[in-house]
Amino acid sequence: MLLPSLAMAGRAGLREPREAFSPLAPMNRDNRALRSASPSADPDANVHLTAGGNFRILWGDEYPRGDSDWKDTDGDGLPEWIEIIAEAFETALSLQQKNGFSLPYGMDRYSLDVYVGNTGMSLYDWDEERWKAVEIQSNYYAYTEIDKTHETAYFVFNSDLSSLAADEKALIKATAAHELFHAVQRNDFPWDDETWVDNRRWGEEAWWFEATATWIEEVCQPQVNDYVYYVQDLLSRPHEPLTWTNGYREYGLAILAGHLWQNHGGPQLWRRIFETALDLGVEGAIQNALAETGQPSFENIMAGFWTLAAHPDDLWEDGHLFYGENTPRLAASVSALPESLLSGTAGITNPGRYGAILYRVTDTPSAISVRLIENVTAAKWRAGFSQDGDTLWRAEPLAENLPASFAPAGEGFIYIAVVNTSDGAGEKRLDAEAMRSALALDTSAETGNRSSSSGGGGGSGCFIKSLLPLH
Numbered sequence: 332m333l334l335p336s337l338a339m340a341g342r343a344g345l346r347e348p349r350e351a352f353s354p355l356a357p358m359n360r361d362n363r364a365l366r367s368a369s370p371s372a373d374p375d376a377n378v379h380l381t382a383g384g385n386f387r388i389l390w391g392d393e394y395p396r397g398d399s400d401w402k403d404t405d406g407d408g409l410p411e412w413i414e415i416i417a418e419a420f421e422t423a424l425s426l427q428q429k430n431g432f433s434l435p436y437g438m439d440r441y442s443l444d445v446y447v448g449n450t451g452m453s454l455y456d457w458d459e460e461r462w463k464a465v466e467i468q469s470n471y472y473a474y475t476e477i478d479k480t481h482e483t484a485y486f487v488f489n490s491d492l493s494s495l496a497a498d499e500k501a502l503i504k505a506t507a508a509h510e511l512f513h514a515v516q517r518n519d520f521p522w523d524d525e526t527w528v529d530n531r532r533w534g535e536e537a538w539w540f541e542a543t544a545t546w547i548e549e550v551c552q553p554q555v556n557d558y559v560y561y562v563q564d565l566l567s568r569p570h571e572p573l574t575w576t577n578g579y580r581e582y583g584l585a586i587l588a589g590h591l592w593q594n595h596g597g598p599q600l601w602r603r604i605f606e607t608a609l610d611l612g613v614e615g616a617i618q619n620a621l622a623e624t625g626q627p628s629f630e631n632i633m634a635g636f637w638t639l640a641a642h643p644d645d646l647w648e649d650g651h652l653f654y655g656e657n658t659p660r661l662a663a664s665v666s667a668l669p670e671s672l673l674s675g676t677a678g679i680t681n682p683g684r685y686g687a688i689l690y691r692v693t694d695t696p697s698a699i700s701v702r703l704i705e706n707v708t709a710a711k712w713r714a715g716f717s718q719d720g721d722t723l724w725r726a727e728p729l730a731e732n733l734p735a736s737f738a739p740a741g742e743g744f745i746y747i748a749v750v751n752t753s754d755g756a757g758e759k760r761l762d763a764e765a766m767r768s769a770l771a772l773d774t775s776a777e778t779g780n781r782s783s784s785s786g787g788g789g790g791s792g793c794f795i796k797s798l799l800p801l802h
Contacts, residue, residue: 345467352463353456354478356483356491358387366384367656378411380442381417385424387442388413391465393451394490401490408670415500416445416488419507423551426508427515427613430550430598435514437483444485463540467774470495472506475513477523484514501555508551512544529608535574536613538581543601545585546592548647558585563655566640569748572683573633590636591617595626630752634715637687637748644716692745715748 342400344399358380365746379388393595401410424435435443446452448467456463457474465487472495494500495557500504513522522540545558565583573584589761593602603620604613611619618629618665626632683689716737 343686352454353458354444354456354476355389357437357485358445358485359477360384360440360442361436361656379413380415381421383421383424384437384747385438385442386420386445386768387418388416388445388447389449389452389465390447390490390684391452392653394447396567397492398491411500412447412490412503416447416507417502418752419504419552420445420511422504423508423547426551427512427547432512432515432598432600435484435511436517437481437514438475441481443483446485446487447490448487449490472502472508475510475517477517479523484517486510486716487515496557499792501552504558505548505550505555508548509544512547513540516540516544516605521611521769534576536608538574538576538584538611539588539604539608539617541576541581542584542588545582546589548700549585553648556652558582559649559652560655562643565654566643566653569637569640569689570682570686573685575683580769586640586653587636590639594626595621595632600624600626600681630713631687631712631715631752633687633714633752634748634750635717636715637689637750638715638717640746641689641691641746641748642762670671681707682749684751685754687748687750690747690749692747713750713752717746718743 345754377390377392380386381388394412395411399414400415401412407414423785430671437443446465448465448466449469452465453462454465455461462593467487467489468490469491470493471489473486475484475486477483478485488506491501492502516522520540521789522533529534548555548558561579561582562585564579565586568580569582580710588601592598596603603623604616606616608616610616614629621627621629621632627635639646641671643653647653718739737745737747
């Protein structure tokens with residue numbers, strides 16, 4: 332399991348700088364019965380074709396022999412590290428196929444190559460007429476790359492994850508599923524070709540590709556739970572815009588991808604999104620796929636998602652693991668929301684697009700009405716509601732004269748997410764005028780308390796507490 336303090340060192344995102352080498356010509360699937368062959372003139376190179384014939388694993392002789400994970404305990408001539416990689420890739424391929432995804436890029440013609448870097452293996456570059464070592468940065472798990480000459484994917488894995496994980500073998504299994512899914516994504520979205528996808532667009536849409544690849548880890552290896560530390564970072568920054576990436580958050584958004592899978596259409600929805608993402612953009616593809624399948628709008632789903640994320644242990648099987656040092660905790664009682672929380676001293680900023688501020692009602696009234704006290708320029712908002720332990724939620728638009736209301740179904744905490752759903756792909760923050768808007772808990776009809784422009788209510792009225800990251 333990945334150590335939290337080293338989480339950022341975990342994966343190489345797509346388009347990260349590589350320590351380049353020229354890959355071998357891949358093995359044609361018609362020749363996959365050849366289970367051993369010298370992959371190059373390098374005498375230190377080893378090769379193993381997996382039992383299913385779908386992957387060719389290559390490594391050198393300078394692997395960490397003192398590492399127990401590299402021992403050949405069953406005496407079959409293969410180090411355990413290689414056997415784990417082989418099994419993990421074949422397992423991931425089988426499960427991804429069962430969920431209806433296409434073969435990884437190039438697998439219809441070739442067995443895909445998996446190089447284990449930093450093991451003393453070199454490949455000859457015929458263009459540069461020199462040998463190049465197969466290496467990977469020590470703080471990377473692995474990465475996926477494209478052989479443009481043969482139009483196929485290949486993978487580079489690290490030979491030593493001891494500084495990154497307590498259980499290296501478990502991490503290999505999750506990483507194989509993650510990287511293989513990047514090769515599946517490549518069928519519909521040419522993420523390696525800037526002729527089609529420029530860096531600016533990639534920067535805004537990469538979250539979807541990392542989030543889905545991370546959730547696939549849960550589909551293929553649910554016992555590993557490597558992703559939970561990334562989720563902790565996501566939940567510590569709910570106010571950040573959806574497209575903001577920092578090396579953690581894009582992986583933590585796996586629970587959003589998983590939420591769409593589990594509650595709004597399964598792998599079929601994902602496939603629809605991938606098929607149109609290049610033409611419509613990721614967000615447009617999500618909106619379109621939801622509309623075509625009769626699902627709620629993406630704006631409403633995001634409002635609901637954030638209310639559910641506010642109490643993850645009630646709703647995700649691994650939710651009790653999502654709480655980290657900076658995960659939102661109950662921080663303050665407030666009467667006017669969110670104005671009183673935006674002074675700069677509360678450790679939170681105005682939410683970016685599809686970002687949220689989270690609240691919890693600690694006393695259950697007969698009804699809650701959340702309204703905008705001041706009109707908010709051009710920004711749009713959604714308020715989502717969910718009750719403790721219940722996956723049902725409602726999401727309502729907020730407008731000056733249209734309160735969003737929620738009638739509790741029973742006892743238990745009520746969670747509220749106020750989400751910025753403003754238009755415009757380039758809009759990251761609301762303007763300063765919008766920061767003066769406030770939300771009020773309107774309980775006057777139910778409790779007899781006098782409602783005011785500052786919100787709140789006293790006596791037997793309920794209280795809203797904000798969920799803020801601790802600093």
